[in-house]
Amino acid sequence: MREAAVINRHALEAVEMAIEPGITTLELNRIAENAILHAGGRPAFKGYRGFPATLCTSVNENVVHGIPDDRALRDGDIVSIDVGTFYEGFAADMAKTYAVGTIPEDVQRLLDVTERSLYAGIEQMRPGNRIGDVSAAIQDVIEEAGFWVIREFVGHGIGREFHEAPDVPNYGRRGTREVLRPGLVLAIEPMVAMTQTPVIVLDDGWTAPTENGSLSAHFEHTVAITDDGAEVLTAKETMNTSEGEKRGA
């Protein structure tokens, strides 16, 4: 899973370098797909329940599962890039939301808070803690910032499949749900809207925008529970949280 995660991260980094006003989400998709295939991996999303692409590219009010197309990114957009890889039978899953050109301060704050909530969740990942501890930590960061926790989609276990039990909601109560044990690997993925809103699914069967048009952000890491903490497999420097600093990105 470490190796799948490195290939997956490198694909996202290649996409990141190409993000600028004018590029289309389909061009970004091609960059990611080439990176994964060249590294000997297989795009995990392509063909999953009929999803047609390597990336999910979700622009502005689209929360997740946007399908790459010939839409050119524009200055001031935000775009969530979500990518998954299979390598030698194991999966990795990762997402980040990027600013395209210049964005307003309050939108940058949405991105920062969403990423910070991801790390607050990861900090709760150690043997003996529960899924509810992770969920509540994520929710607290988002709500203290005045933003809205999206509830229609959740994080998940990951391993031989990229969606496994248990679910990891981004809201919940401390001390509830499954106990975390060494060897469990979770995809933690807070999704946040600027204001309270349901999320709907468009007629393409995938693209999931906020109903009220509110901008939204999404960050995701694949994280393994170790004997005494957690290891962020998709982060730049994977670190064992028992060694201190746990964020590697």
Ligand code: MF3
């Ligand atoms: N990271 C997303 C998830 O965990 C990606 C799935 S996209 C799909 O749900 F198209 F493959 F479903």
Ligand code: CO
């Ligand atoms: Co995921």
